[in-house]
Amino acid sequence: MKSTCSESLLTIPRFDQIPFLIHGFGTAAWTEDCLKSDPAFEGFRWVIMRQTHSDIIHTIEDVPIKVLEGDALITASTRIGLVVKTADCLPVLLLSESWGVVAAVHCGWKGTGKHIIQKTIMKLEDDLGCNPSSLLAAMGPCIGPDCYEVGEDVLRFFNESGLSLNVFRKHPERPDKHFLDLKKANRQQMLEAGVSEEKIFFTGNCTHCDTNLLSYRRDRDVSGHMYKRMYNFIGIKLT
Ligand SMILES: [Zn+2]
Structure with a gap:
């Protein structure tokens, strides 16, 4: 279990250099058991939300008793592992080395249209005084710009939200379809x-x-697998 876990985790070299940090983007083989079995994460408690494609962001000091509903987590507390789960959506991990704060954000098209990453950065500043220019950001695997076909509704939603439409590319054959980056x-x-x-x-x-x-x-039609998600996490060790 241990070797399978570490082999199936993607990390960012710049983040690996930070001694007080744990982080990673789990691939398909990396399960929730890996969070609990890897000695590198000993003493960590994990926060896994019920994600709703919202712009709801929680700043937490301790592990909540109830399961939180939302799509981004922020903490400055040690040994709390922030988790977002994805399968095509984009996971983003944020860290300020100088402020000692971390965040995990779930960015699908809806959350992106609702500016969730921007709102998380603003909340980091409002709640914890964290300067945006101090942040390091890590983007994990998501559906690529050549595969993410979306309809007019997504384009319209981005337009109404005041977002740039330069992230869309017209489908070569279907006029009502676009590819989103x-x-x-x-x-x-x-x-x-x-x-x-x-x-x-x-x-x-x-x-x-x-x-x-x-x-x-890709997998939604394979029975029994449509609820499987990859685990992406970040947390601060005791220093
Ligand atoms: Zn692809």
Whole structure:
């Protein structure tokens, strides 16, 4: 279990260098049991939300008694592992080394249209005084811009939300369809919110193309697998 766990986790080298941090983007083989069995995470307690494609963000000091509903978590507390689950949606992990705060954000098209990453960055500043220019950001695997076909409704939603439409590309054959670049859309929001370009990192292939990753769109018809999600997490160790 242990070796399978570490082999099936994607990490960001810049984040690996930080001694007080744990983080990772789990692939399909990385299960919830890995959170509990890996000695590197000993003493951690995990916060797993009921995600609703919202812009609800929780700043937590301790592990809540009830399951939280929402799509982003922030903490400055140690040994609390923040988890977001994904299969095609984009997971983003945020860290301020100087402020000692972390966040995990679930960014699908709905959350992206609701500016969830921007709102999380604002909340980091409002609740914990964290300067956006101090943030490091890590984007994990999501559905790629050549595979993420969306309808006019998504384009309209982005337009009404005041977001740039340069993240869409017209479908070559179907006039009512577009391809959405989720990473680009969230990168733009982070830059606007004050994150420095050189502090935004990426890992992972397209979830739809890489069979080591989970894709809701690819796997939804395979019975029994449509609720499977990948685990993405970040947390602060005792220092
Ligand atoms: Zn793809």
